[in-house]
Amino acid sequence: MSALFPVIVHDVMPEGADCVRLRLAAAPGQGALPRFAPGAHVDVLTPVGLVRQYSLCGDADDPGFYELCIKREAASRGGSESLCSTVEKGMELHISPPRNAFMLPAAQHYVLIAGGIGITPLLSMMARLQRQGADWTLHYYTRTPDQAPFRNRLLAAPYMGRVHMARSLKQGYPAALSRPDTDTAIMLCGPDGFMQAVSSHAIAAGWKPAQVHTEYFRPTEMVTHDDEQAFKVVLARSGRSITVPPGQSIAGALMAAGIAVSLSCEQGxxxxxxxxxxxxxxxxxxxxxxxxxxxxxxxxxxxxARTPSITLDL
Ligand code: FES
Structure with missing residues (x-):
């Protein structure tokens, strides 16, 4: 996990029927908040001691604040629930610097597609694209459009007209997906099944997989493979060679050999x-x-590894 630093909860606001939005500011003496690019997320140490990842859903061009939106999850192990129910204005929280695995690529047009709370990383993208005068649309699938998080923001100026809301994919896929276009990037975030359905639909319609940019905000089930073989990891900088046995991750084998590895979600x-x-x-x-x-x-x-040995820049 990256080193955490303190921030102050500047505001706590209800968002939609079952979410809480936190506005975070720099803690005194900590300097300015690190800047981030749209699509970034941070680790948050929750009040019950579990670390959770949340997308930064505020404006990346506003240097003063971070915003997170947290959904109360019935199946939560307590991390999100503890944030929703116990965090108050003025409290200190500890978070990691922003990390981004969902960058906006260069493109002429953007189709943003959100399922439920997967709207969060797309919000900062919309703000950036709107400011740049880019051509974009958002398709927001949410079971309860009337009570959806950020509904009021999305259906008001300057976004209205670019935002389309629907209850589910049963009402249809975005029409743009049936017209593959090499100058368009698809930015997709939502539950696993939703993302798999949208990706498959787009690729079947002729989009290249590289045009469908995704972020999973919840881990998919990790599969254990019975036929795993041991393999060798060569560290190019030191020349060391470490064997990774079946059932152990590369990170686990490296750490067992005393080599530091940066980890956070540990779920890919x-x-x-x-x-x-x-x-x-x-x-x-x-x-x-x-x-x-x-x-x-x-x-x-x-x-x-698929090969008996792999070499890493470590
Ligand atoms: S620790 Fe998150 S992808 Fe590996």
Missing amino acids: MCGACVVPLLAGEGAHRDMVLSEEEQACSIALCCSR
Whole structure:
């Protein structure tokens, strides 16, 4: 996990029917908040001691504040719930510097697609795109459009007209998905099933997988493979060689050998453990790297090797 630093809860506001929005400011003596690019997230040490990742949903061009939106989750292990129910204005929280595994690529047009609380990283993108005069639309699928988080902001100026709300994909996919266009980027965030359905629909319609940019805000189930083989990890900078046995992650094997590894979610969804892959082929199990990125990078917390040996820039 990255080093945490203190921030002050500047405001706590209800957002929609079941979310809480936190506005965070720099703690006295800590200097300004680190700047972030749209799509970034931070780790938050919750009041019950669990670390959770939340997208920064405020304006990336506002240097004074961070905003997070937290959904009360019935199935939560207590992290999100403890933030929703106990955080008050004036409290100190500890968070990590922003990390970004969901950057806006350069494109002529943008189709943003959110499922539920997956709206959060797209909000900072919309603010940036609107300011840049870019061509964008948002399709926001939410079970209860009347009580959806950020509804009022999205249906008011300057966004209205660009925002389309629907209850579910049963009402139809965004029409733009049936017209593949090489100058358009699709930015997609939501529950796993929603994202898989939208991605598959887009790719079947002719979009290239690299045009569909995704962020998983909840880990998918990690699969254990019975046929895992041991492999060797060579560290290019020191020349050391570490064996990763079946059932252990690369990160686990490196740490067991006394090598420090930066970790956060440990589930392949945040990008904290990604390092350059210099040689060999990865068996990638993360959800943050594109196919292109996987050719030259690897997430140490979850991925393994397809070749007997891989070389890392460590
Ligand atoms: S620690 Fe989050 S992707 Fe590996």
